[in-house]
Amino acid sequence: MNIILLGPPGAGKGTQATLLVESRGMVQLSTGDMLRAAVKAGTPIGLKAKAVMEAGELVSDEIVSGIIGEALDALPLETGVIFDGYPRTEAQAHSLDIILSERDRTLDHVIELEVDEDALVERITGRFTCATCGAGYHDKFKQPKVEGECDKCHGHDFKRRPDDNEATVRTRMAEYRAKTAPILPIYEARGIVSRVDGMSEMNEVTVAIAAILDGGSA
Ligand code: ADP
Ligand code: ADP
Ligand code: ZN
Secondary structure (H helix, E strand, O other), X not given: OEEXXXXXXXXXXXXXXXXXXXXXXOEEEEHXXXXXXXXXXXXXXXXXXXXXXXXXXXXXXXXXXXXXXXXXXXXXXXXXXXXXXXXXXXXXHHHHHHHHHHOOOOOOEEEEEEOOHHHHHHHHHOEEEEOOOOOEEEOOOEOOOEOOEOOOXXXXXXXXXXXXXXXXXXXXXXXXXXXXXXXXXXXXXXXXXXXXXXXXXXXXXXXXXXXXXXXXXX
């Protein structure tokens, strides 16, 4: 099973992808995470992407489709994939079709997380992660069970993304509206789009996604 989680910044894609990885043994391919790793490592891709990401704009289609193809090559065909934050433009959607068919994979579901924009700003500006294991948290919606300690690895260092500020979030939402939302009709024509209310509680969103994946059809 190969699925796309689609939604604006802060919609809950990463949160839900992590849960699917834990519950179903799928693999999450997040272009955002892969690009941040490249920036941190100072690779040629990272050097190109850094300023673009800090501004909240989109990295080039060639770069992201390249890293997605490479990541898929490292996975056995039986492993289901969750695309998180990719594709984000029509060009990327077309590249993904080619990338998948070259590897005998099909796209089973596109799940759109619908969230209103004011909530997104609150979600993004309150978001932080464990610096050791990457577990995701929120100042208001998901604090660690023990204050200052990661639930998963018991680490004590947390970090925030440099692009998780209100000004950059507005740019990222505008990019989503202008470039990413328009790819939905491509998948609607194939009858594989399902919508989930991303404003509900995290576990309700998880239940709604599970129902789609287990229901067989979109
Ligand atoms: P995305 O990957 O779509 O950018 P995240 O999964 O990182 O979004 O979620 C953004 C922030 O909102 C995180 O801090 C996360 O803990 C929180 N969050 C995710 N889903 C929900 C939800 N349903 N209700 C409230 N907060 C949520
Ligand atoms: P969010 O979780 O808030 O939706 P991501 O972590 O997916 O954000 O992406 C962070 C940044 O990385 C984006 O603002 C963009 O600069 C870059 N990026 C990630 N994925 C893509 C992509 N598929 N195409 C272009 N740029 C991307
Ligand atoms: Zn941790």
